[in-house]
Amino acid sequence: MTESVLTLPRGLTSRQRRRLWFIALLLIELLVLAYIGTRLVGVEVVVDRTEVTGNVETIYYRNEITGDPPLLILLVLGVALPLASRRLRREAVLLLAVQAAVGSLVVFVLWPLAQVFIEGFRAGQVERHFSLIQFEKLLATPMVARASLNTLRIGAITAVAATAIGTLIAYTLTLTDVPGKRLLRILTILPLVSPPFAVSFAIIMLFGRRGLITYDLLHITQGSIYGPHGIVIVQLISDTPLVILILSAVFASISRDLEEAAEDLGGRPFYILRTVTFPLVTPAILTAALLTFISSISDFGNPMLIGGGYQMLATQAFIQLIELFDLQLGAALAMLLVIPALIAFLLQHWISNRRSYITVTSGARTGHIRKLPGLIIWPLFALALTLASLTVLLYGSIFVGAFVKTWGFDFSFTTRNLYGLLSAIPQLKNSLIVSIGSGLVGGVIGIILAWLVARQNFPGRRSLDFSATVMYAIPGTVIGIGYIIAFNAAPYFWTGTFFIIIVAYAFRRLPVGLRTGVAAQKQIDPTLEEASLDLGAGRLRTFARITFPLLNRAFFAGVIYIFIRGMTDLSTAVFLNSARTQLFTVRMFNVMIRGTPSEGAAFAGLLIVIIVIALGLLSKLTGKSFVDLFRVS
Amino acid sequence: MTEFFTTASITLENLSKHFGAVQAVDNVNLKVQAVTLVCLLGPSGCGKTTTLRMVAGFEEPTEGRVFIGEDDITEVPPYARPTALVFQSYALFPHMTIYENVAYGLRARRMAKAEIDQRVNEAIQLMELQGQEKKSPPQLSGGQQQRVALARALVIRPKVLLFDEPLSNLDALLRVRMRGEIRGIQRRLGITSLYVTHDQEEAFSIADQVALMNKGRLVQLGTPRDLYRAPADRFVAEFVGLSNIVPVELLETNGKNASVRLFGKTIRSRRAPRNPDGQVSVVLRPEALEIDQPDPEGVPAHVLTMAFTGPLVRYTIRTNDGTLLTVDLHNPGPDQFFAEGTPVSLKLPAEVPALLG
Numbered sequence: 004m005t006e007s008v009l010t011l012p013r014g015l016t017s018r019q020r021r022r023l024w025f026i027a028l029l030l031i032e033l034l035v036l037a038y039i040g041t042r043l044v045g046v047e048v049v050v051d052r053t054e055v056t057g058n059v060e061t062i063y064y065r066n067e068i069t070g071d072p073p074l075l076i077l078l079v080l081g082v083a084l085p086l087a088s089r090r091l092r093r094e095a096v097l098l099l100a101v102q103a104a105v106g107s108l109v110v111f112v113l114w115p116l117a118q119v120f121i122e123g124f125r126a127g128q129v130e131r132h133f134s135l136i137q138f139e140k141l142l143a144t145p146m147v148a149r150a151s152l153n154t155l156r157i158g159a160i161t162a163v164a165a166t167a168i169g170t171l172i173a174y175t176l177t178l179t180d181v182p183g184k185r186l187l188r189i190l191t192i193l194p195l196v197s198p199p200f201a202v203s204f205a206i207i208m209l210f211g212r213r214g215l216i217t218y219d220l221l222h223i224t225q226g227s228i229y230g231p232h233g234i235v236i237v238q239l240i241s242d243t244p245l246v247i248l249i250l251s252a253v254f255a256s257i258s259r260d261l262e263e264a265a266e267d268l269g270g271r272p273f274y275i276l277r278t279v280t281f282p283l284v285t286p287a288i289l290t291a292a293l294l295t296f297i298s299s300i301s302d303f304g305n306p307m308l309i310g311g312g313y314q315m316l317a318t319q320a321f322i323q324l325i326e327l328f329d330l331q332l333g334a335a336l337a338m339l340l341v342i343p344a345l346i347a348f349l350l351q352h353w354i355s356n357r358r359s360y361i362t363v364t365s366g367a368r369t370g371h372i373r374k375l376p377g378l379i380i381w382p383l384f385a386l387a388l389t390l391a392s393l394t395v396l397l398y399g400s401i402f403v404g405a406f407v408k409t410w411g412f413d414f415s416f417t418t419r420n421l422y423g424l425l426s427a428i429p430q431l432k433n434s435l436i437v438s439i440g441s442g443l444v445g446g447v448i449g450i451i452l453a454w455l456v457a458r459q460n461f462p463g464r465r466s467l468d469f470s471a472t473v474m475y476a477i478p479g480t481v482i483g484i485g486y487i488i489a490f491n492a493a494p495y496f497w498t499g500t501f502f503i504i505i506v507a508y509a510f511r512r513l514p515v516g517l518r519t520g521v522a523a524q525k526q527i528d529p530t531l532e533e534a535s536l537d538l539g540a541g542r543l544r545t546f547a548r549i550t551f552p553l554l555n556r557a558f559f560a561g562v563i564y565i566f567i568r569g570m571t572d573l574s575t576a577v578f579l580n581s582a583r584t585q586l587f588t589v590r591m592f593n594v595m596i597r598g599t600p601s602e603g604a605a606f607a608g609l610l611i612v613i614i615v616i617a618l619g620l621l622s623k624l625t626g627k628s629f630v631d632l633f634r635v636s
Numbered sequence: 637m638t639e640f641f642t643t644a645s646i647t648l649e650n651l652s653k654h655f656g657a658v659q660a661v662d663n664v665n666l667k668v669q670a671v672t673l674v675c676l677l678g679p680s681g682c683g684k685t686t687t688l689r690m691v692a693g694f695e696e697p698t699e700g701r702v703f704i705g706e707d708d709i710t711e712v713p714p715y716a717r718p719t720a721l722v723f724q725s726y727a728l729f730p731h732m733t734i735y736e737n738v739a740y741g742l743r744a745r746r747m748a749k750a751e752i753d754q755r756v757n758e759a760i761q762l763m764e765l766q767g768q769e770k771k772s773p774p775q776l777s778g779g780q781q782q783r784v785a786l787a788r789a790l791v792i793r794p795k796v797l798l799f800d801e802p803l804s805n806l807d808a809l810l811r812v813r814m815r816g817e818i819r820g821i822q823r824r825l826g827i828t829s830l831y832v833t834h835d836q837e838e839a840f841s842i843a844d845q846v847a848l849m850n851k852g853r854l855v856q857l858g859t860p861r862d863l864y865r866a867p868a869d870r871f872v873a874e875f876v877g878l879s880n881i882v883p884v885e886l887l888e889t890n891g892k893n894a895s896v897r898l899f900g901k902t903i904r905s906r907r908a909p910r911n912p913d914g915q916v917s918v919v920l921r922p923e924a925l926e927i928d929q930p931d932p933e934g935v936p937a938h939v940l941t942m943a944f945t946g947p948l949v950r951y952t953i954r955t956n957d958g959t960l961l962t963v964d965l966h967n968p969g970p971d972q973f974f975a976e977g978t979p980v981s982l983k984l985p986a987e988v989p990a991l992l993g
Contacts, residue, residue, distance in 0.1 A: 260727035263694055266714040267721045268741030268792055282731045
């Protein structure tokens with residue numbers, strides 16, 4: 004009886020059978036690549052020159068390669084390289100997963116980024132040779148030079164201030180015993196539910212020229228909220244929540260033993276704060292500073308709304324690319340954006356790799372309340388309270404504003420603004436399609452990548468991890484520009500499709516899906532998967548039946564996070580959407596610029612409601628509280 | 637290093653700690669004599685760690701006082717107490733090198749650099765950590781991390797050393813070795829120590845005296861021998877080693893010693909039961925019992941199970957009146973192996989150290 008189980012049909016040994024499968028797989032891959040190749044690269048016969056000798060006219064033709072041969076080469080390399088690993092050759096599923104991961108990262112991450120650099124060094128649309136002329140043009144335009152300096156300056160100020168304020172608030176709301184912590188924790192991170200430029204808009208409603216507080220209540224006519232200080236204030240409000248989230252998680256995970264050991268050895272409270280607590284959270288502080296810096300320099304909506312003509316790189320890039328159609332100059336501007344971001348990313352990556360201390364040890368006692376003198380506690384509490392009241396004020400005015408006739412002039416009740424929303428139903432539909440689509444795509448890729456990175460061992464695993472992670476350092480503006488340059492012309496024809504926006508969003512937020520997935524995988528005992536493999540289930544079945552069911556919470560958390568980010572994005576959207584695929588945020592932005600404040604408030608209010616519903620759904624799904632939901636980021 | 641140490645006793649006076657309605661520590665009185673090592677032993681949740689943390693200053697007693705020598709330190713903050721704690725997790729600072737970890741307490745005291753250097757090097761030599769100074773904690777093995785934690789505690793020259801289950805993260809073999817080392821260093825430096833553990837064997841092998849705690853109360857304080865031979869109550873008897881606790885009939889007592897009847901035999905006790913009117917039981921350690929071929933002098937019984945572990949063979953037997961007993965025969969000879977089901981004869985000791993009741 005056992006004989007029949009072990010003997011394979013057609014007299015093949017299991018080794019031979021695997022060989023056959025492998026060869027079949029390679030053939031299929033070859034076919035797929037060949038097909039992609041014919042789409043990516045074509046040969047066109049063009050007239051080279053015409054010679055006339057006597058009455059004989061000789062026309063010389065030559066073959067010209069069209070499309071993207073470099074991408075094809077990269078793609079083939081990406082698919083071929085994993086074949087070099089014996090471990091991967093032995094396991095078809097693993098091999099396919101690695102190849103798919105490498106292939107998609109090449110096409111959707113590396114290629115668009117490379118394109119920014121390639122295009123930025125081109126002479127022009129027709130003259131495609133290498134040239135520094137774009138940078139000469141940039142230097143010759145004082146507007147751009149100023150915009151670069153402005154962007155760096157605002158980015159640095161926002162990053163430092165938001166990180167400092169956010170760190171202090173996170174410490175207060177995590178490790179001290181101030182009243183109303185739960186409520187304050189929700190209120191201080193509230194700005195995460197809306198697009199950043201909604202904050203600008205609300206600030207203008209309150210403190211603008213006809214602002215409720217400045218004009219109607221205080222009758223201030225001097226001075227103005229518009230300008231660089233306005234940008235900084237708004238970015239502080241919208242970026243500090245991210246810092247609070249990151250730092251709260253880290254503060255909460257510091258082992259109580261470490262601080263007690265310091266105290267036991269004679270360290271006084273301030274000495275411990277300086278020598279133990281803050282050094283331990285330094286890597287997280289750096290991460291937060293990096294993220295706020297990138298968020299600030301890629302911000303498009305806030306400078307447009309509240310900058311009052313103050314020039315920033317993101318707005319300049321938009322003007323060059325979308326309004327003046329200068330692809331090369333736009334790319335050069337994007338390079339100016341991406342270089343400081345990449346430097347910051349590498350620096351942060353290098354430092355955190357050298358010093359990463361927060362290791363979750365089972366049974367470690369964490370989240371202990373520190374007793375601090377009132378002289379320290381109360382100013383910290385006041386800081387948290389200020390941010391919380393500001394968010395309440397801002398969101399309150401958005402919701403009230405949506406129901407008044409004309410904010411600033413006529414405060415009588417109306418539902419007219421809600422009817423205005425009806426005209427935006429197509430854009431809302433577009434946004435939902437794109438955000439849900441990118442959530443699902445990003446969630447699936449994220450979980451597969453996480454499985455590869457956290458569980459499997461193969462050559463190149465770390466580079467795979469790195470190239471997926473690098474995306475979070477790329478400003479949204481640059482991603483929009485990169486995608487438009489890379490996939491603008493033949494052979495792609497993706498511009499103006501939902502596809503390009505979905506992919507852009509999915510890959511832009513890939514690091515979040517990846518990190519969430521990796522963290523979740525680390526919670527799963529690897530012996531569960533080993534048991535499944537040992538019992539005879541293949542890699543695919545093990546992933547589908549064991550790994551994924553255990554990970555589905557992380558998966559849906561990733562999906563909804565990407566959804567929310569998609570619904571609130573503006574800086575990528577302005578480059579990638581078209582008349583047919585116009586997104587809700589873009590429409591909303593236009594209304595905020597051209598319509599009445601009340602019309603804009605109705606748009607912002609609706610978006611906030613949708614996001615809060617999505618969060619509620621997620622909260623139900625995962626059984627986590629509102630604040631914990633954001634922790635996935 | 638030895639000559640610099642000044643040590644002192646630890647005295648806990650009516651120490652209590654409530655967490656809300658939970659009485660974590662309940663009126664504990666304990667004196668740890670200078671230069672000795674006392675183990676706080678007990679099951680998890682018995683209050684032993686809370687007691688230790690009150691000595692270190694991390695928990696404020698609800699009631700009672702803590703003395704180091706003659707000094708009342710109940711209100712002194714942890715950083716100003718002359719105590720040094722070795723944590724269960726070691727709590728080595730992950731962002732500092734081994735050297736910086738050991739130097740931490742001295743730097744916190746703003747000591748001169750030269751003196752810090754000298755004292756750190758002494759501690760590193762004492763704990764045989766030479767060559768590890770520049771490494772970071774995760775690069776060391778568990779045993780080495782344990783040594784760093786101890787070096788870091790010793791370098792500040794505390795009057796009292798505190799240990800919070802310091803060996804529970806090590807594997808069995810290393811645990812035995814490290815406890816020997818801790819005991820050696822404690823003896824050599826002559827430093828008063830309070831050591832928390834839930835492992836009875838560890839406590840017995842390391843302590844001068846064991847303080848057994850249960851449900852927040854100190855149940856018995858004594859040498860390991862006292863606890864084993866004369867347990868104060870049923871909890872102690874059961875927690876400390878394997879025992880057969882059998883109800884007996886009290887024949888007579890004069891307040892100092894007593895005699896009881898079990899299986900028709902008379903057993904003398906060197907200590908009288910506390911409550912002669914209630915149910916009195918006798919604690920029979922498995923190694924105090926013997927079985928042999930059936931014999932009219934002994935108590936008739938049957939072998940239920942037999943397990944050979946190398947140094948001893950452990951039997952479960954059932955006497956004719958249905959009592960189950962565990963019997964250990966050490967270094968068993970060839971005629972001391974009895975198959976399951978075999979009738980045997982049980983030999984009771986003529987005298988026991990104490991009775992329960």
